[in-house]
Amino acid sequence: MCVCEAVQPIDNGVFLLILQHPQEKRENLGTAQIAHLQFANSMVKVGLSWPGLKRILGREVDPKRWGVLYLGPVKDGGAPRPEVAVVDKDGQPLRDSADILEDLEGVIVLDGTWSQAKTLWWRNAWLLKCRRIVLNPQFRSLYGQARKEPRRDSVSTLEAGAFLLSRLEGDQTIMDTALKPFSLLLKKLRTRRPRPTPPSAEDAGPAVPDGEGGDEA
Numbered sequence: 240m241c242v243c244e245a246v247q248p249i250d251n252g253v254f255l256l257i258l259q260h261p262q263e264k265r266e267n268l269g270t271a272q273i274a275h276l277q278f279a280n281s282m283v284k285v286g287l288s289w290p291g292l293k294r295i296l297g298r299e300v301d302p303k304r305w306g307v308l309y310l311g312p313v314k315d316g317g318a319p320r321p322e323v324a325v326v327d328k329d330g331q332p333l334r335d336s337a338d339i340l341e342d343l344e345g346v347i348v349l350d351g352t353w354s355q356a357k358t359l360w361w362r363n364a365w366l367l368k369c370r371r372i373v374l375n376p377q378f379r380s381l382y383g384q385a386r387k388e389p390r391r392d393s394v395s396t397l398e399a400g401a402f403l404l405s406r407l408e409g410d411q412t413i414m415d416t417a418l419k420p421f422s423l424l425l426k427k428l429r430t431r432r433p434r435p436t437p438p439s440a441e442d443a444g445p446a447v448p449d450g451e452g453g454d455e456a
Contacts, residue, residue, distance in 0.1 A: 242427070245420040246276050253407050254345030255281040255400050256295065258363070260355035270397035271350045273420050278404070283350075288362040292369070300344070302368035307347040308399060309371035310360055320375040323406045327371070339370055346372065346403055350396040376402055381421055397421050 255278050257271045264285055275283045284295055292300050306325070313320070314330040325336040333339065347369065349356040360366060380394040394402070401417035 242273065242420040242423045245423040246273070247416050247419070248279055249277050249413055249416055251278045251280050251404050251408065251413065253280070253343055253404055255404060256345055256347045257281070257283045257350050257396060257400070258289075258347060258359055259283055259285045260349075260351030260359055261285055261287065263351040263355060269350070270395045270421055273424070274397045274400050274417065277417050277420070278400070287358065289365075291365045302365070303370065304342060304344040305347060306340070306343050306345075306370040306372040307366050308349065308403070309373050310349070310353075310357055311371075313373050320373075322375050322377065323403060324373050324375070325370050326373055328367070330371075332373075340372075340407060343370070343407060346400070346407070348396050348400050348403075372403065374399060374402060378402075381418065381425055395421065 255274065257274060259269075259271050263269055263271070271283050275281050282295070289295050292302060292305060309326060309330075312330050313324075313326060313332070315332055318332075320332075321336070323336075323340060325333045325339045327333060347366070349359045351359065374394075376394055376398075380398055397417060398414075398421070401414040405411055405413040
């Protein structure tokens with residue numbers, strides 16, 4: 240379904256890399272390609288595993304200047320959480336999160352269901368060398384207009400990437416612009432869905448008077 244009229248190029252400074260599970264590519268509500276069409280500095284790779292970030296990008300990289308959206312639990316002891324933070328391997332927020340985020344060259348988003356994203360995480364051990372980023376979005380995903388999400392804080396790949404980039408680059412218009420095609424996609428899907436037609440008298444079958452018909456005793 241085409242949403243080209245709502246796509247606007249976004250010149251993002253932080254690179255966006257989307258690793259997409261092969262099964263997610265067939266999803267009608269997938270947003271990875273929408274993100275790639277909009278963000279000038281972005282790439283989508285479809286597969287289950289890759290040798291490393293260097294092979295994906297075709298150049299030398301410092302994994303410590305790359306972040307990946309972390310799938311594990313955050314152990315913050317109930318303290319107020321910022322919208323974007325960096326955690327260690329145990330899920331503990333780092334005190335120097337702000338400095339790490341400011342120095343990031345690129346971010347990685349795993350595209351798929353929770354189980355598919357976990358598969359990508361465990362099959363690509365090199366991701367452990369990257370910074371683990373956690374999000375605390377204060378908005379409800381647009382996905383809620385089309386399907387029930389497993390978690391209240393679930394967001395689409397596009398929403399996660401746009402939200403993260405908007406915070407890293409300090410520009411809310413990045414997110415506002417990026418979500419326009421997604422909003423249009425959901426609107427078109429709602430329009431296409433046929434409404435159930437009430438049965439006609441011919442379809443309803445013969446009427447059964449009160450007290451007659453039904454199962455025999």
